[in-house]
Amino acid sequence: MTAEPIRSMAFAARQAGILLSASSIDLRNAALLSIADAIRRRLPEIIEANERDVAKAEAEHLSAPLISRLHFGEQKASRVIDGLKALALLPDPLNRVQYASELAEGLTLYRTTCPIGVIGIVFESRPDALVQISSLCLKSGNAVLLKGGREAMETNEALQQAILEGTLHAGIPEGWSQLLHTRQDVDEMLKQDDCIDLIIPRGSNAFVHHIMQNSAIPVLGHSEGICHVYVDASADIPEAVRITVDSKAQNLSVCNAAETLLVHAACADVFLPAVAVALRERGVELRGDKRTRALIDCVPATEEDWHTEYLDAILSIKVVDSLEEAITHINKYGSRHTDSILSQDDAAIEQFMTLVDSADVFANCSTRFSDGFIFGFGAEVGIATGKIHARGPMGLEGLCTYKYKLYGHGQTMADLNAGKFSLTHRKLDTER
Amino acid sequence: MTAEPIRSMAFAARQAGILLSASSIDLRNAALLSIADAIRRRLPEIIEANERDVAKAEAEHLSAPLISRLHFGEQKASRVIDGLKALALLPDPLNRVQYASELAEGLTLYRTTCPIGVIGIVFESRPDALVQISSLCLKSGNAVLLKGGREAMETNEALQQAILEGTLHAGIPEGWSQLLHTRQDVDEMLKQDDCIDLIIPRGSNAFVHHIMQNSAIPVLGHSEGICHVYVDASADIPEAVRITVDSKAQNLSVCNAAETLLVHAACADVFLPAVAVALRERGVELRGDKRTRALIDCVPATEEDWHTEYLDAILSIKVVDSLEEAITHINKYGSRHTDSILSQDDAAIEQFMTLVDSADVFANCSTRFSDGFIFGFGAEVGIATGKIHARGPMGLEGLCTYKYKLYGHGQTMADLNAGKFSLTHRKLDTER
Numbered sequence: 001m002t003a004e005p006i007r008s009m010a011f012a013a014r015q016a017g018i019l020l021s022a023s024s025i026d027l028r029n030a031a032l033l034s035i036a037d038a039i040r041r042r043l044p045e046i047i048e049a050n051e052r053d054v055a056k057a058e059a060e061h062l063s064a065p066l067i068s069r070l071h072f073g074e075q076k077a078s079r080v081i082d083g084l085k086a087l088a089l090l091p092d093p094l095n096r097v098q099y100a101s102e103l104a105e106g107l108t109l110y111r112t113t114c115p116i117g118v119i120g121i122v123f124e125s126r127p128d129a130l131v132q133i134s135s136l137c138l139k140s141g142n143a144v145l146l147k148g149g150r151e152a153m154e155t156n157e158a159l160q161q162a163i164l165e166g167t168l169h170a171g172i173p174e175g176w177s178q179l180l181h182t183r184q185d186v187d188e189m190l191k192q193d194d195c196i197d198l199i200i201p202r203g204s205n206a207f208v209h210h211i212m213q214n215s216a217i218p219v220l221g222h223s224e225g226i227c228h229v230y231v232d233a234s235a236d237i238p239e240a241v242r243i244t245v246d247s248k249a250q251n252l253s254v255c256n257a258a259e260t261l262l263v264h265a266a267c268a269d270v271f272l273p274a275v276a277v278a279l280r281e282r283g284v285e286l287r288g289d290k291r292t293r294a295l296i297d298c299v300p301a302t303e304e305d306w307h308t309e310y311l312d313a314i315l316s317i318k319v320v321d322s323l324e325e326a327i328t329h330i331n332k333y334g335s336r337h338t339d340s341i342l343s344q345d346d347a348a349i350e351q352f353m354t355l356v357d358s359a360d361v362f363a364n365c366s367t368r369f370s371d372g373f374i375f376g377f378g379a380e381v382g383i384a385t386g387k388i389h390a391r392g393p394m395g396l397e398g399l400c401t402y403k404y405k406l407y408g409h410g411q412t413m414a415d416l417n418a419g420k421f422s423l424t425h426r427k428l429d430t431e432r
Numbered sequence: 433m434t435a436e437p438i439r440s441m442a443f444a445a446r447q448a449g450i451l452l453s454a455s456s457i458d459l460r461n462a463a464l465l466s467i468a469d470a471i472r473r474r475l476p477e478i479i480e481a482n483e484r485d486v487a488k489a490e491a492e493h494l495s496a497p498l499i500s501r502l503h504f505g506e507q508k509a510s511r512v513i514d515g516l517k518a519l520a521l522l523p524d525p526l527n528r529v530q531y532a533s534e535l536a537e538g539l540t541l542y543r544t545t546c547p548i549g550v551i552g553i554v555f556e557s558r559p560d561a562l563v564q565i566s567s568l569c570l571k572s573g574n575a576v577l578l579k580g581g582r583e584a585m586e587t588n589e590a591l592q593q594a595i596l597e598g599t600l601h602a603g604i605p606e607g608w609s610q611l612l613h614t615r616q617d618v619d620e621m622l623k624q625d626d627c628i629d630l631i632i633p634r635g636s637n638a639f640v641h642h643i644m645q646n647s648a649i650p651v652l653g654h655s656e657g658i659c660h661v662y663v664d665a666s667a668d669i670p671e672a673v674r675i676t677v678d679s680k681a682q683n684l685s686v687c688n689a690a691e692t693l694l695v696h697a698a699c700a701d702v703f704l705p706a707v708a709v710a711l712r713e714r715g716v717e718l719r720g721d722k723r724t725r726a727l728i729d730c731v732p733a734t735e736e737d738w739h740t741e742y743l744d745a746i747l748s749i750k751v752v753d754s755l756e757e758a759i760t761h762i763n764k765y766g767s768r769h770t771d772s773i774l775s776q777d778d779a780a781i782e783q784f785m786t787l788v789d790s791a792d793v794f795a796n797c798s799t800r801f802s803d804g805f806i807f808g809f810g811a812e813v814g815i816a817t818g819k820i821h822a823r824g825p826m827g828l829e830g831l832c833t834y835k836y837k838l839y840g841h842g843q844t845m846a847d848l849n850a851g852k853f854s855l856t857h858r859k860l861d862t863e864r
Binding site: 018021022101103107109114116117193197198209212213216218219220236239242243245246250251331349351353354355357358359360361362363364365366368369370374375376386387388389391392393401402403404405406407408409410411412413414415417423425 | 450453454533535539541546548549625629630641644645648650651652668671674675677678682683763781783785786787789790791792793794795796797798800801802806807808818819820821823824825833834835836837838839840841842843844845846847849855857
């Protein structure tokens with residue numbers, strides 16, 4: 001595709017986005033149910049398209065986990081349809097009054113939520129992600145340009161047909177959701193900073209950084225999860241073993257799996273042998289620093305290991321002398337995603353929760369809970385590892401911004417300066 | 433300054449920022465008062481430094497308004513000191529629980545506010561801005577790298593001495609605030625995306641865009657204000673004249689002054705002659721489209737005019753046939769800063785407030801009210817014209833982000849999947 005069509009697509013999305021921002025919640029909810037109907041109706045052709053994608057992936061000898069994520073059959077369709085119905089039941093994230101204040105008599109300020117506008121999202125090869133992302137954008141009144149994984153191209157096209165059929169039928173403005181097809185399309189999209197308000201890239205650190213370097217559009221990166229479990233001196237050892245195993249091995253290929261284990265020297269001699277047995281049972285390779293290797297048999301960990309998101313059955317381990325050393329290690333090598341302290345000492349927990357500079361800081365539970373569904377947000381468009389706008393699992397609220405509305409009765413600055421009226425700054429109830 | 437020192441400065445700021453994030457509100461407030469004392473104590477040398485800056489600016493024949501903004505004497509010092517004392521009285525923006533939810537029995541999620549971390553701010557030649565920005569960052573627990581205008585260099589150095597003396601004396605970690613000196617320093621700062629969390633450039637659209645194009649760090653732009661006043665068919669004519677004059681002429685050189693006036697055709701023949709007289713009395717040059725020129729004597733407006741922030745005694749005027757045409761014009765040519773509708777028709781007001789895609793949308797009052805002090809935020813680090821994170825006047829709340837804290841009692845994902853406990857998603861009171 002040449003540059004011109006992408007520019008036109010972005011412009012059409014901006015136009016549709018402005019209309020969508022004023023649409024009623026009833027219309028947006030009806031459209032979500034209409035998408036569910038259209039997916040159900042078009043399911044045979046969606047499944048056929050998916051079979052072609054899967055056959056191609058198998059012919060190209062892609063990995064088994066990737067092919068499993070690519071697969072979209074009756075079961076995943078049902079889950080996607082249930083998700084649409086659940087989303088339609090959630091309250092409207094738009095037009096909420098977050099703040100209200102009487103600035104002066106008859107001069108009232110409201111801060112109300114509104115959509116961000118047009119969002120560009122680049123996501124991986126999981127076709128159900130297309131429906132999840134589109135439906136979150138629709139519910140929050142945002143127009144969206146989407147680029148999915150190459151491997152899922154035919155499935156995504158078939159799903160997109162259903163999404164557009166459903167929303168046009170319900171009366172959502174055309175242009176609100178559009179698929180991009182190539183990397184060149186993405187590069188072109190990054191230049192449309194007058195039409196696109198936010199880019200959400202889901203992928204590796206290097207990919208997210210590439211996007212940030214190449215666009216003047218704000219970027220909300222969902223990048224690597226170099227998540228840590230820190231076992232404090234006062235940890236309950238059997239519980240710490242269970243949580244470490246869950247954080248590392250319950251699902252190896254997810255961003256909220258732990259990659260590094262930090263262990264306080266005071267409990268390392270008891271904890272490390274116990275956890276090593278449990279992790280080896282799950283087939284996890286252990287890579288330790290010198291003090292770890294003095295206590296359990298494992299491969300030496302290098303500087304590179306502390307920086308690595310394995311997404312695999314490997315765990316790096318380091319013994320530390322203090323809570324402070326653990327916090328410093330996490331702030332240096334972590335990816336500001338999710339880090340968990342296992343401790344019975346409330347003061348240590350509070351220090352960890354305050355000083356670890358990550359979106360999600362956990363105490364005495366698994367890093368695997370860093371998830372939009374678990375958090376109760378329904379779903380997520382990503383786990384934001386940056387610090388601006390939204391952090392952690394990003395659901396409907398993260399897809400909204402706000403605007404200030406000021407209602408007056410003829411007030412001017414000249415009159416204020418002349419003392420004809422004065423500022424009251426009286427905080428009001430946010431119910432209008 | 434070479435690249436290395438900027439890198440070291442950013443690293444030192446990150447270290448100081450982490451400590452500052454855990455500092456008590458009492459410490460931060462004491463530090464604000466300690467800055468006020470230090471400015472009072474060092475005032476003679478600050479005023480001497482300012483006299484040298486002003487003498488240099490006069491020798492270089494800088495404009496009178498610029499020299500007036502550059503001036504820092506006893507009166508501005510008193511205002512700055514009052515500002516510091518007022519800021520110390522505001523509530524702590526940190527550690528506020530925004531959201532609390534019981535995810536499952538004994539598994540409790542809190543979303544609490546925390547500082548952004550390290551902020552890089554480039555601001556114009558107004559020395560009082562240095563104190564305002566630094567103090568807002570300090571109160572919100574952020575470390576800051578600052579680059580002020582070249583013209584105010586000596587004054588800024590003297591003020592910074594006072595700021596650092598005050599905060600070090602109070603016990604704030606060294607490195608929390610540092611001054612940059614050259615444009616090369618700024619270019620180098622833009623590369624420190626592993627240490628700096630946010631850049632706030634205050635300046636022209638072109639300058640803000642240059643920063644966005646040249647950094648992987650998130651940017652919160654305070655750029656141009658191409659603000660509109662739209663006079664609706666149903667406007668109260670005398671009030672509309674007063675508000676238009678105030679929006680344009682009460683202060684010509686500020687970003688919240690109006691640059692374009694849109695007038696509904698139904699009232700143009702009555703309103704335009706009246707406003708023309710009032711604006712000409714204030715020395716404002718009028719530039720109109722064809723229909724405006726048919727009603728009042730004025731210079732022809734070109735396409736360029738609709739895009740221009742004059743910051744001067746010039747106003748462009750266009751007659752529109754409908755509210756929709758006015759909204760479309762504003763969304764096309766405006767800078768998403770502040771736009772005001774003057775109307776007696778509530779439905780028209782609501783349509784304008786919803787569909788105009790700007791941070792601040794006003795009804796029946798002056799665009800000049802778009803200001804952190806007027807809004808009741810004490811002060812502002814800028815007026816954010818982007819849509820991500822913060823919009824409009826950006827005070828203490830805009831300088832914070834949040835983190836999710838999850839407190840458990842040994843819960844694992846494996847146990848959840850095995851049905852050993854279940855999600856409750858019970859919303860909790862945000863008081864802990």
